Amino acid sequence: MNISIAENLYKQLLKIRIIEEEISDRYSEEKMRCPTHLAIGQEAAAVGVCASLNNNDYAVSGHRAHHHYIAKGGNINKLIAELYGKETGCSGGKGGSMHLVDKNAGFMGSTAIVAGTIPVGVGLSLSQKLKSSKNITCIFFGDAATEEGVFYESINFAALKDLPVLFVCENNRFSCFTHLSQRQPESRKIFQMVSAMGIESFECDGNDVISVYNMANQITKTIKNGEGPKFLELHTDRWLEHCGPNYDDDLGYRSKIEIKKSRENDPIKILEKKFPELSSSKKNSIKKELNLLTEQAFVFAENSNFPPEKEAYTNLYSQ
Structure with missing residues (x-):
């Protein structure tokens, strides 16, 4: 891998981390009136996969979707405005953190319902095949989604129709507070089951x-x-609580050893070790640029208007 690719991957990792940390820091202001599922610790899954896609490829996600939206090229100003419920948000201020979309970037939507976008993604890939498109659809979801019936129906249909779709399971081992070993047989690996x-x-x-x-x-x-x-x-680690801006190390559902190991598996530090060619000056320059972009996004959100009352009646049905 050449340094330019590594530098771009680093920039994307850091971009997600900085934005997510800023959301976490500002959440207590109570201006973001929606639940948030932050992806701190899971950045590499989104960045690595989306770097292999082009702008015309599609991607969909679930309730923890900020990192997928950003990695796919979603508009940052519109993301933050959406969290603030503003009309300039990517969903017009009506979707919040879990309902994101940026069709210009090929990010076709996320939903709060676990596994809800898996059949949607399969449908998108079916349309691509029917149109003889050279593009694909990438479906992001967590390990808990593999326990929903629609997951198996979607896998079966994709296999039956030989669809151009990539299923990506971000396995962070936890469904809220319940470990994978308490939900699925320990001897079974998810990817082997799908195989x-x-x-x-x-x-x-x-x-x-x-x-x-x-x-x-x-x-x-x-x-x-x-x-x-x-x-x-993809085996990864969720650093923060399931839903919210805080660490929940004190709750006891994760052992201290597991918590320590997950923090050591920092995607940013792993990349820095693999690519010492990324100089301190370059990293500082990237960080400065991203801090500015993030600050501008929050200013944009703060200065935007709330949607007018009449918007409550729009986009209820297909048009």
Whole structure:
């Protein structure tokens, strides 16, 4: 991998981290009147996969979607404005943190319902196949989504129709406060289960953005070559509470050893170790630029207007 690619991956990781931390810091102001599921610690999964996609490829996500939206190229000003409920938000101020969309970037939506966008993504990939498009759809979801019935129906349909779709499972091991071992057989790996259902499947360290990018890049090429749907399980770590801006290390559902290990698996630090060519001056320059962009996004949101009352009756039905 050349330094320019590594630098771009680093910039995207840091961009997500800075924005998410700023959201966390400002959340107590109570100007963001919506639940937030932050992705601090899980940045590499989104960045590595989305770096293998182009602007015309589609992506959909679930309730924890900020990192996917940003990595896919979603407008940052519109993201923050959406959290503030402003009319300039990406969903007109009516969607909040969990309902994001930026069609210009190919980010076709996220939803609060666990596994809710999996069949939507499969439908998007079906449309791509019917149009003989050379593009694909990437569906992001967590390990808990693999416990929903619609997940299996979608996997089966994608395999049956040989669709150009990449299923990406970000396995952070927790559904709210419940560990994967309490929800699924310990001897079973998710990607192996999907493989048995007829879709070629892979797993990868989801905190190593270079490994994620290299694997996702190869997988997306095979899908675009007409080799059918693929499944990628990325092992990663959620640093903060399930929903909210705080750490919840004191709750006891995660051991101190597990918490310590997850913090050590920092995607940003892992990339810095792999690419010492990223000089301190370059990293500081990138950070300064991203801090400015983030501050400007919050100013944009603060200065934007709330939607007029009549907007409550729009976009209720397809037009």
